[in-house]
Amino acid sequence: MIEPHAREFYIHTLRTLNASGVPYLVGGAYALARYTGIGRHTKDLDVFVRPEDAQPALDALSEAGYQCDLIFPHWLGKARCAEDFVDVIFSSGNNVARVDDRWFEFAPKGEVLGVPVLLTPAEEMIWSKAYIMERERFDGADVAHVLRACADKLNWDRLIERFGEHWRVLLMHLVMFGFVYPGERHRIPSEPFKTLLDRLADEQSSGGEPLCQGTLLSRQQYLVDVSRWDYVDARLANGHMSKEEIAHWTAAIDEHH
Known part of the structure; x- marks a missing residue:
């Protein structure tokens, strides 16, 4: 499904990063395919790095001949070659889901286009995608598909911890999962669901400034x-x-x- 020039670009990118020694993870469509079996071609490759490794990653790709820019200094850089490009991601647009050591601690090994890589963990994929609710883009379907495929293998304590005070966002996606797949509600373990519902029942109005x-x-x-x-x-x-x-x-x- 990938055009030859894009395939070569992605392979060269991954090999360049491997040779540079900069730790990175592959996310986006390639990780989603690994977890859900859903294959889709996008015009970019998403690599995730720690914030302190963003510039070294861009420098390595620049030395390989790519045009590199730190597009948004709080979360995103890009490396381009003609119409193909790589997103170098080190946080999220809202700067909540910052890449840290735990992304790497729980990253599964994988292979993308024949190149050995580490993939973003399913928990971090859910965490980062759960907040994307733009008018033109909503990643709720991706969250539902990852839950459908991985609910029985997720570290639910770690997932809930990732959302922290934003646990309502996770609960919303779990409720939505039960709507999308009414016959598969049992895939969501009862304990984490009950934990979040108990929080909802016990929570009092915080008051204070709007x-x-x-x-x-x-x-x-x-x-x-x-x-x-x-x-x-x-x-x-x-x-x-x-x-x-x-x-x-x-x-x-x-x-x-």
């Missing part, structure tokens, strides 16, 4: 809340992003539409 966490789910659709309705932007209030990073991320909205 806070909008919608900006953690969509960089565009909740701008009215923080610009006109005086809600505090959770990205700023919780220290996920700086004002400059938010402004840069917001300014790029029109480029992706």
Whole structure:
């Protein structure tokens, strides 16, 4: 399914990174295919690195002849060769799902286009995709498909820990899974589901200043809340992003539409 020039580009990229010694993981469509069996060709290759390894990875690819740029300094770099490109990812657009040592600790071994690699763990794939709820892109189906394929093998304690105070986002996806697959609700173990439902039942209204966490789910659709309705932007209030990073991320909205 991959055009020859793209295949060679991806293979050369992976071999270059292997030779550089920069630790990385392959995610995106290739990891999704490994977990779910769903194959789809995109025009990029997603590699995940620790934040401190982003620039060394881009430097290695630059030395290999690629045009490299740190597109968003809080989470994303790109390496291009003609129309093909690699995303070098070290966090998420909302800067919540930052790549850390645990991504690598639990990464399974795999092979992409004949090159040995490590893949993003299923738990981190769910964690990072669960927040993507843009008007033009919603990764809920990917989350549901990973849950369908891997629910019995997931480290649920670790997954819940990843979401932390955002556990409602995980619960939402678990409820949605039961809607999408009513005959397979049993795939979700009862204990983690009960843990989250108990939290929901016990949680009291926090009060205090109005806070909008919608900006953690969509960089565009909740701008009215923080610009006109005086809600505090959770990205700023919780220290996920700086004002400059938010402004840069917001300014790029029109480029992706």
